Amino acid sequence: MSNAAPVLRVEGLRVAYAHARGAVRAVDDVSFSLRPHERFGLAGESGSGKSTMALAILRMIKPPGRIEGGEVWLDDTPLSKLPPDAIRRLRLAGIAMVPQGSMNSLNPVVRIRDQIGDALADHGTKLPRRALAARVRDLLVDVGLPPETGDKYPHELSGGMKQRACIAIAICLRPKVIIADEPTSALDVVVQRQVMETLGRVQMELGAAVILIGHDMGLMAQFVDRLGIMYAGRLVEEAPIRDIITAPRHPYTQLLIESLPSLEKKGGLRGIPGLAPLLRDLPPGCAFHPRCPNAEARCRVEKPSVRTMGTDATVACHFA
Amino acid sequence: MLSYLRRNASLLIGIALLGIIALFIIVGTFTVDTGNAQPLSVPALQPPSWDYPFGTDRQGRDLLAVMVAGTPLTLWVGFVAGIIGVGVGAILAFTAAYYGGIVDTIIRSIADIGLTIPGLLVLIIIAVSLKGSLTVNQMAIVVASLAWLNPTRTIRSQVLTLRQRGYVEIARLNGMSGPEIILRELMPNLLPYLSATLVTSISGAILASVGLEFLGLGPIDSPTLGMTLYWVQFNAAIINGWWWWWTAPLVMILLVFLGLFFLTVGLDEIANPRLRRAA
Amino acid sequence: MTPLLELRDVTKTFGTGILGRERKAALERFSFAIDPDRPRVTAVVGESGSGKTTLARLLLGLILPTAGQVLFRGKDLHGLNAAGRREFRHHVQAIFQDPYEVYNPFYRVDHVLTTPVRKFRLAQSKSEGHARIEEALRAVGLQPGEILGRYPHQLSGGQRQRIMVARALLLRPRLIVADEPVSMVDASLRATILGSLRKLHEELGISILYITHDLATAYQVADSILVLYRATVAEAGDVEPVVQSPQHPYTQLLIGSIPRVSTVRDWAAEPVQGERDSIATGCRFADRCPSVMPRCRTAVPPLFQTAPNRAAACFLYDSAPALPAGKVAAVLAAVQAKEPSAAV
Numbered sequence: 001m002s003n004a005a006p007v008l009r010v011e012g013l014r015v016a017y018a019h020a021r022g023a024v025r026a027v028d029d030v031s032f033s034l035r036p037h038e039r040f041g042l043a044g045e046s047g048s049g050k051s052t053m054a055l056a057i058l059r060m061i062k063p064p065g066r067i068e069g070g071e072v073w074l075d076d077t078p079l080s081k082l083p084p085d086a087i088r089r090l091r092l093a094g095i096a097m098v099p100q101g102s103m104n105s106l107n108p109v110v111r112i113r114d115q116i117g118d119a120l121a122d123h124g125t126k127l128p129r130r131a132l133a134a135r136v137r138d139l140l141v142d143v144g145l146p147p148e149t150g151d152k153y154p155h156e157l158s159g160g161m162k163q164r165a166c167i168a169i170a171i172c173l174r175p176k177v178i179i180a181d182e183p184t185s186a187l188d189v190v191v192q193r194q195v196m197e198t199l200g201r202v203q204m205e206l207g208a209a210v211i212l213i214g215h216d217m218g219l220m221a222q223f224v225d226r227l228g229i230m231y232a233g234r235l236v237e238e239a240p241i242r243d244i245i246t247a248p249r250h251p252y253t254q255l256l257i258e259s260l261p262s263l264e265k266k267g268g269l270r271g272i273p274g275l276a277p278l279l280r281d282l283p284p285g286c287a288f289h290p291r292c293p294n295a296e297a298r299c300r301v302e303k304p305s306v307r308t309m310g311t312d313a314t315v316a317c318h319f320a
Numbered sequence: 321m322l323s324y325l326r327r328n329a330s331l332l333i334g335i336a337l338l339g340i341i342a343l344f345i346i347v348g349t350f351t352v353d354t355g356n357a358q359p360l361s362v363p364a365l366q367p368p369s370w371d372y373p374f375g376t377d378r379q380g381r382d383l384l385a386v387m388v389a390g391t392p393l394t395l396w397v398g399f400v401a402g403i404i405g406v407g408v409g410a411i412l413a414f415t416a417a418y419y420g421g422i423v424d425t426i427i428r429s430i431a432d433i434g435l436t437i438p439g440l441l442v443l444i445i446i447a448v449s450l451k452g453s454l455t456v457n458q459m460a461i462v463v464a465s466l467a468w469l470n471p472t473r474t475i476r477s478q479v480l481t482l483r484q485r486g487y488v489e490i491a492r493l494n495g496m497s498g499p500e501i502i503l504r505e506l507m508p509n510l511l512p513y514l515s516a517t518l519v520t521s522i523s524g525a526i527l528a529s530v531g532l533e534f535l536g537l538g539p540i541d542s543p544t545l546g547m548t549l550y551w552v553q554f555n556a557a558i559i560n561g562w563w564w565w566w567t568a569p570l571v572m573i574l575l576v577f578l579g580l581f582f583l584t585v586g587l588d589e590i591a592n593p594r595l596r597r598a599a
Numbered sequence: 600m601t602p603l604l605e606l607r608d609v610t611k612t613f614g615t616g617i618l619g620r621e622r623k624a625a626l627e628r629f630s631f632a633i634d635p636d637r638p639r640v641t642a643v644v645g646e647s648g649s650g651k652t653t654l655a656r657l658l659l660g661l662i663l664p665t666a667g668q669v670l671f672r673g674k675d676l677h678g679l680n681a682a683g684r685r686e687f688r689h690h691v692q693a694i695f696q697d698p699y700e701v702y703n704p705f706y707r708v709d710h711v712l713t714t715p716v717r718k719f720r721l722a723q724s725k726s727e728g729h730a731r732i733e734e735a736l737r738a739v740g741l742q743p744g745e746i747l748g749r750y751p752h753q754l755s756g757g758q759r760q761r762i763m764v765a766r767a768l769l770l771r772p773r774l775i776v777a778d779e780p781v782s783m784v785d786a787s788l789r790a791t792i793l794g795s796l797r798k799l800h801e802e803l804g805i806s807i808l809y810i811t812h813d814l815a816t817a818y819q820v821a822d823s824i825l826v827l828y829r830a831t832v833a834e835a836g837d838v839e840p841v842v843q844s845p846q847h848p849y850t851q852l853l854i855g856s857i858p859r860v861s862t863v864r865d866w867a868a869e870p871v872q873g874e875r876d877s878i879a880t881g882c883r884f885a886d887r888c889p890s891v892m893p894r895c896r897t898a899v900p901p902l903f904q905t906a907p908n909r910a911a912a913c914f915l916y917d918s919a920p921a922l923p924a925g926k927v928a929a930v931l932a933a934v935q936a937k938e939p940s941a942a943v
Contacts, residue, residue: 045785046756159647188646188812193856193866215786218858222866242862259790260860261815263842269797269819271790275755486700489661490711494718495688508705 005075006033007209008057008095008177013070015049015056018063024280026052026065028233031306032314034177034209039200041220041241042213043256044230047276050213051100053230054179057211058095059087074176093123096170098163098180098199100213105166106154112140112165113150119169139168142205144198160191164198171202178203181213196223217260221245226312229253232277232287235306239313249309249320251292286318294319331586337579341391341572348388356382357389357543368564375564378555381543383568390543391572393456397529397544400460402522405467409521410514412472414502417479427472434469440531442466447537454539463528470524471517478513482506512591516584523580530573545569601673602632603773603806604658604691609667611653625653627830628667631927633774635672638806640797642817642838644853645827651810654827655778658808659693689719692772694796696779698759702751708762709747712736715770735765739795757788764795774806775799782813793820814857818842825927826850829883832902835927836909846911848888882914890915902927 015027026049034040044050055061057072059079072079074094079087091097099105107115113136120132127135137147143164154162163183170178180199184192200223203210212224220227221241228238229252237250248254255272274291277283283290289299298318306316326332356362359379366376374383416427446462447454454462482488483506491501532538533546534553552558552566611626629650645651656662657669660676669676671687679687695701702708712732715721722728733743739761751759760780767775777796781789797820799805811817817824817838824841826834826849834847845851858866881896882888888895895914902910903919910922 045787189814190646190852190856193858196866216858217786218860221860221862222858222864245860245862256787257860259787261790261813261819263815263818263854263857263859266819266839269790269794269816271792271794272787273791275757276785276787485703486695486697487703487711489695490693490701491714492661493659493688493693494714495685496714496718505703509703 004036006073007036007075008034008211009073010057011071011073013053013056013072014068015052015061015065016068017065019280021280025233025282026279027056029070029306030230030233030235031070032228032235032238034211036176036209037204037207038226039203039210039212039224041224041227042211042230043215043217043220043227045215045276047232047279048230049233049279050230051181054097054099054181054211054213057179058091058097060091089123092119092170092175093173094175095177095179096173096175098166098170098178098183100181100183101186106162108154110153111150112152112154112157115165116140116150116169116172119172123173125173135172139172140165142171142202143168144194158191159187160195163187163195167195167199167202171206171208174206175208177209177211179211179213182215183212184219185214185216192219217257229256232282233279234287234316235314236288236316237314239309239315243313249313249315250317251294252288255291255293286316328586328589330582330589334579334581334583334586337575337582341575341579345388345392348384352382352385352388354385354389356385361385365562367562374568375562377548377551377565378557378562379551383548383564386543386548387568387572390545390548390569391576393542394526394529394545395576397456397460397463398522398526400457401463401467401525401529402518404460404464405521405525406471406475406514406518408464408468409471409517410475412468413475414479414506416472417476417483418498418502418506424476428476431469431472434466435473439466439528443528443532444535444537447532454537456539456542456544459529459532459538460525462532463525467521467525467528471521474517475510475514478510479506482509512587516587516591519580519584519587523577523584526576526580545573600634600636602670603635603672605632605668605670605673606630606654606657606664607668607670609657609664609669611650611657611662612665624830626650626657629654629830629832630667631825633806633808635773638773638800638804639823640800640807640809640821642821642824643808643810643827644812644814644817644824646812646853648829649827650830651812651827652778655693655776655808655810658776659691660687685719689770690773692767692770692775694760694763694767694775694777694780696782698756698763698783699751701763702759704751707748707750708754708759711762711766712769715766719770721769731769732765735768736762738768739765740791741765757784757792760784760788760792761795764792764799768799768803771803772805774808776808776810778810779812780809781816782811789816796820814842814854826853831883831899832912832927833884834909834911835902836906840906840909846905846909846916847884847913848890848915849884850911852887882912 010033011031013027013030014025016023016025030053032040042050042053052061052065056067059067061067074090082090113133116136116139117132120127120135136150140147140149145161145164145168149157149161149165157165183199184195187195196219199210212220214220224241226239227241227244228235229250230236231252237244237248237253239249244253245257248257259271261269272291277287285301286299286304289295292299302318304316304318306314308314309320359381362372362376362380362382364376364378364380366372368375372382372384374387376382412427416424443462443466446465450458488501488505491505496504529538530546530549533544534549536550538544538547538550540547548569549566557565606629609626609629610624612624643651643654653662657664660669663677671679674683676687702711712735713728716728716731722731736743736746741758741761746754746758746762775796780796781792784792793816796807796809800807809817809821821838823836824838825832826841826847828849833849834841834845841850842854845854881898882900885891885895892914900912900914901921902912903916904910904922905916905919910927
């Protein structure tokens with residue numbers, strides 16, 4: 001990893017949803033940066049705020065949601081200062097997203113090649129027909145699909161193929177950052193491997209950075225360089241993946257890794273007791289304290305701040 | 321409930337309009353001599369005045385009395401036909417959708433064929449072939465004979481979407497029989513939809529009955545809204561400039577339909593599951 | 600010994616295409632039996648299209664087999680009278696994948712617990728029924744006070760799924776068919792719910808059929824395993840040897856494709872050949888198999904019993920004796936009994 005300037009920088013991002021009984025903070029003061037060519041994972045369970053984070057970076061939060069504060073920089077450009085038109089142009093060209101349930105976000109009545117073509121045209125790519133067709137064909141080959149796929153409709157493709165078609169759309173304008181939100185959660189394990197291999201390969205060919213959002217720690221372990229763990233809207237730990245696996249600092253990370261069923265040895269099945277808190281009903285102090293084995297009086301009252309550990313890790317815990 | 325009404329404007333307007341009509345009928349029944357809705361009760365062709373707020377018609381009927389007496393009759397036809405239509409339709413729909421197979425094919429085919437035949441034509445034929453003149457109740461049955469066709473189809477579609485739900489499978493695993501599942505598991509979830517369908521059915525029935533009456537095929541002696549319009553047309557009231565004669569029934573019909581329409585829209589909003597979960 | 604529930608040479612095909620002309624087999628010539636005297640936890644592992652959901656629905660009597668028989672205590676399931684059907688429903692229960700869909704949104708969650716109490720007459724009085732419900736909820740780690748009286752949308756997916764386990768507990772069935780019970784539940788809760796299922800088995804002697812695509816949880820929770828590939832059994836046996844040293848090339852591919860939480864990054868290294876839609880003769884895996892031989896394309900391999908407690912349907916092991924159809928249970932029975940299986 002070079003020490004180059006980060007390609008994406010998120011600082012103090014706060015997103016809230018207006019609710020009948022008060023505002024619900026879905027993303028609470030999250031900061032991290034993404035270096036060029038880096039693969040960053042964002043892991044968390046349902047209700048942790050990770051998908052909201054992705055939408056917030058792309059400034060796609062709609063009412064009753066609102067970005068309350070913080071800033072996102074793409075290279076040196078602060079995104080909140082851009083007019084809506086510029087943001088729209090930035091999506092797909094600067095930051096591309098492979099959304100959750102991509103397979104269902106393909107237009108069922110439009111052929112694949114036209115969906116890619118539309119994406120290109122929407123962003124002002126004016127190419128003569130032949131050149132456009134060639135470009136689409138190249139993209140499909142890049143993601144490992146046979147060129148005939150362009151002529152097909154989404155329902156004619158398998159799940160894995162549809163997902164790769166979505167990746168093709170995401171990379172067609174050579175973005176600097178690709179955000180993949182649970183790209184393989186509905187796919188079989190063998191197909192998942194193919195799709196992730198494709199994603200990794202196109203990322204390297206483009207020289208882009210990837211944010212992989214998901215909840216499968218095994219997938220994170222095998223794919224990302226750095227991992228951030230989200231809980232109740234906060235980034236409770238962030239470190240190189242190697243360190244997270246071998247020496248997790250936050251109790252939630254530790255319990256999460258312990259609760260994963262191993263394929264090496266039959267042992268007891270261990271879960272994390274209690275329930276993930278509802279974002280609208282967070283416990284006082286540290287949101288994790290009701291489930292934390294190390295909780296003390298301080299945790300019930302004082303919310304731990306995010307502290308930097310060493311050169312490249314952060315943790316939000318009083319005792320890490 | 322009240323706060324919901326504030327959010328669901330259509331429902332509120334619908335209830336308000338129908339409430340006004342109901343009030344009109346109730347107050348009218350106590351204050352107006354409905355006997356004057358019969359011919360030769362009062363001086364003919366009087367324009368609206370203090371004595372006769374809605375004027376009188378050529379046969380000597382007090383139009384206010386006609387409205388007070390006739391509106392409930394028209395509404396009655398609508399209710400009876402609508403309820404029979406949705407009742408029969410629901411039974412057929414649940415049976416067809418839940419059991420599927422040959423039962424479904426038979427019911428569906430009959431309904432489909434029935435729907436392709438122009439309804440008004442059938443009603444006219446039925447009405448014409450019934451000797452003598454119809455009573456209001458017979459009118460209702462005539463309209464009801466076709467009113468079940470559409471509800472059967474639409475309710476069937478709704479039940480089909482519910483049939484594959486997990487809770488239906490759990491009910492089967494509990495050893496529940498078909499009718500039990502229909503009654504206890506499926507029906508309650510469809511109550512909002514059935515209500516909306518009922519209101520639509522009532523509107524359709526009123527329209528059909530007014531149509532038949534306007535053609536002179538209704539109960540001749542009853543002062544229903546449709547019959548009043550028949551007399552309007554029979555006596556060329558428009559050309560003759562007796563504007564009060566056709567204004568009253570038209571306004572009333574308009575109010576009834578607007579009320580039912582807004583009520584339908586309001587109920588549709590409740591029936592929409594997306595909104596229900598948020599409420 | 601009459602099996603509690605048996606599938607005898609069952610095939611299930613579905614029609615596709617216009618007029619249902621093309622028939623696609625969801626399950627082919629499948630035979631399997633549940634031993635009433637030796638309850639065990641069996642995992643059925645397969646990906647989408649393997650036939651595992653069809654298997655669950657056949658076992659639960661929710662669909663009819665196209666060929667073959669489904670037998671409950673020796674009698675044809677679909678020929679039972681009302682009393683027989685009720686007995687079947689009492690003793691064979693299910694937990695489904697989607698904790699949202701199984702609740703009727705019109706009723707409070709109490710409904711899914713009170714209905715079986717009523718239908719199967721599990722209590723003599725209302726208070727006894729209530730007591731049993733509370734006991735079942737506590738046994739799965741839920742507080743009755745927080746659960747009863749609520750509507751489904753007020754509870755989390757994990758709570759709802761645990762209520763379903765409590766429901767199964769109330770009925771004390773002999774067999775629970777759990778079809779992907781934790782795939783829609785958060786990772787931290789999976790272990791808890793699977794642990795409850797395992798406890799049901801150990802404390803009450805209930806057999807569990809755990810159907811899933813997640814090999815890791817299958818390994819942790821089950822004693823025996825069946826690996827399905829495209830409507831047939833690829834490999835079966837004791838869960839330990841099958842997972843640690845898989846014999847069938849498909850099982851090897853499956854296990855190799857699971858991303859491990861480890862600092863060793865060997866996962867997405869080589870691209871893997873995808874499935875092609877061919878309805879070929881011979882072994883179903885032939886078009887993707889790295890060890891494919893000419894005979895694989897023309898003949899369907901039977902299950903070869905490579906050890907007392909395992910079998911693989913692959914010609915690579917044709918030196919081992921072939922199991923006749925219907926004897927898959929033999930390799931699965933050997934696990935609990937810890938004795939050499941009866942002569943095949």
